[in-house]
Amino acid sequence: MEITKRGLIEPGPGIGAGFRDLAASFNLKTGSAGLVAAIFGCSGPALIVIGAAEGGNLTDGQTVAWLLAIYGFGGLISLVMALYYKMPITGAYSIPGAALVAGSLTVFPFDQAVGAFIMAGVIVLILGVTGLIGKVMRWLPMPIVMAMIAGALIRFGIGAVNAVSALPIVVGAAVVAFFLSMRFLKVVPPVLSALVVGLVAVALTGSFGTNEAGISFVLPEFTAPSFSFDAFLAIAVPLAILVVGAENAQATGVLLAEKYDAPVNAMTVVSGIGGILAGLLGGHNANIAGPMTAICSSDQAGERREGRYAATIVNGVLFAGFGVFAGALVPLILMLPGPLIGAVAGLAMINVLVMAFQAAFNRDSGYQVGAFVALIIAMANVSILGISAPFWALLVGAVVSLLVENQRPVGKPAAVSTGKPA
Template sequence: MNNSWKQIRSNLTNQTFSAGLVAAIFGFTGPALIVIDAANSGGLSHNELISWIFSIYVFGGLFSLFMSIKYRQPIIGAYSIAGAVLIAGTITVFPFQDIIGAYVIAHTLVFIFSITGLVDKIMKYIPTEIVMAMIVGVLIHFAIEMIQVIEVSPFITLTTITAFLLSTRLLKKVSPVLIALIVAIIAISITGDFQLAGIESSFVLPSLIFPTFSWGAILSVSIPLALIIICVENAQAISILKGAGYQAPNKAISRNGSLFSLVAVFFGAHSINVAGPMTAICTPEEVGTKEGRFTAGVFNGVFMITFGLLSSLIIPFILAMPGLILTLIASLAMLGVMMTALKSAFSSNSFQMSAFFALIIGMSGISFYNISAPLWAILGSLFVAFIVEKEHFVKRVYL
């Protein structure tokens, strides 16, 4: 431990500190609003919302600290944004306790797959194109709502979107979602829609939420969430780490993420996993030496834990903002995820027909037999792939 502390101090630079902070700010802004929006749509209580926020940030921060220090790599822990959107689509169908039970099953599956070596086989038999197209289908309503809220308040919406676009173009090292949020707060203050006077903020302890189990929730949540973590979140971050020259500990990332998750779920967390976009912020050469960039992960972990601990004091201020702002910022936060997913789904010549079916089934929001659209998107597209694109499986898994 003393040796780790010495290495952290020796690599304490403005660059590693800033990278850790910027990655954390990314996690504080749009992704947090997605969770809040999901909790509101599911009718969760204030305490359940606080527990959810507390658990994903505190345990995500602990995962960053543990993995970055142990493996001397900037392995940044957080939670699955796509998974949060998946939950937003199912939390209105099942009781929250059933959703928690589905989380337990999902992370148990990830743990089993990680220790048995089945992760690589799953990634071969469940094409990334299909999973990515399903994600776009589930997320697309955010982009549509971003346009629809123009009717509600053209001034706030267009000002915020313009700020996002300009900062994307001109401010390469600052999160455009953060700039958009700041501009949105200024805009709603000008219009008088943001009233701080009635806000009551007090410290609330997270509460334990005990799971119940239902086949509908397990099929609708557990399987899609496990596939998202394995085929999207972990695969993306591992590719980023390898691209930066690290020997990414693939099995340890899946195994330890599932173990952290299996504790965090009892406070409402849907997942604790390595975060691709935040890992990308902490891995470039400008962050520092290859051996020292792990310090950015350490700082990120500290910031994440702090935000989680103070969430009960911060969330009331966020909830005081008009609903259209939560929708707008959450939508802007999803743009990068959707564009990356679209590119991954349709940029190759493989599984194009099945990926298209995954997209439209995910968009449909279809739900029957107590199974919602995400799993039907995967099952339906695999059915299409085995009929129309079987030769692509032959190439991929050498059947």
């Protein structure tokens, strides 16, 4: 498969076709994968945003507005992209971006940060409408992209192992249920079995957390943006790079690994629009999500690839609902133990990681050295000049491969390796 050269916005089956086939595509597996992705995105990442808001001395209303922006528009992105392309292109927001903003709010007043959020969306939109991202992705060798995906997502697998030591009975029961279900209960999604058994174990052991989120049900309070050059350099530019170089790159690689013809330009354009709209409400960016696209596009969302977009629809509805009722739901969702959430998300990534490793290190691909460099940079999760590891993994891996392997003539699109000898 190749990323083919098409128009500015790649054509898809259309929203009508997405609605028409949705009922036939929805099943227990798509529903459970969408639920797991939503729980993952509405728990730990929400806590990062809440912590950033507290560090910036935001009011409860401003915090709720921030959550409404990123979850509401993130869910809307899922619904639009999944229905139009009939692919599990899942929207959310940049989790590393939230961490970046957390540090910036100690320096910049929130109105300047909001202005920078909007400017970041404009940058991403420009990258999409110019078609630059599509051109870059056509140049990148797919083994290197797959190695970046493996390195970026391996933390979820490692997190599942660490979660066992953090909460042995609960997480151990969930892990055992996952593999037993995979072996003996073909009609039940293993990830759903893990989640249900884990929740039962939580109830039996009394491992639910306490309500410490500090947010009651309040109306959102919107902040008028102001624009400064310092905030543009410190927040807007790094945030835009994170969205494109981390979230969109991961999502694109995951979709390609699952043999989807990823609409790269459209994914970038919608991430730019999502960034602008979320910024207007006081949120840092709504965009295509890497990890949740991985969960919704994996075989845990069903054997039929063409039907897995239903998992993204489920995720989108739950995400948007979470944004609308954030003031009431955040304290409840954060009562779930973090190790269980991390373990279930890690289990859902297993087959995605296996396919990424196979595609990255196919012995006949000619990109093994570059792929290995991309893998270890992504695994190291380094941040240089405010830019996160996935961007550097792609850049350095491609440069190293060009220097020492030089397998692909300039301008030739990079094919996706299947992991099988030719």
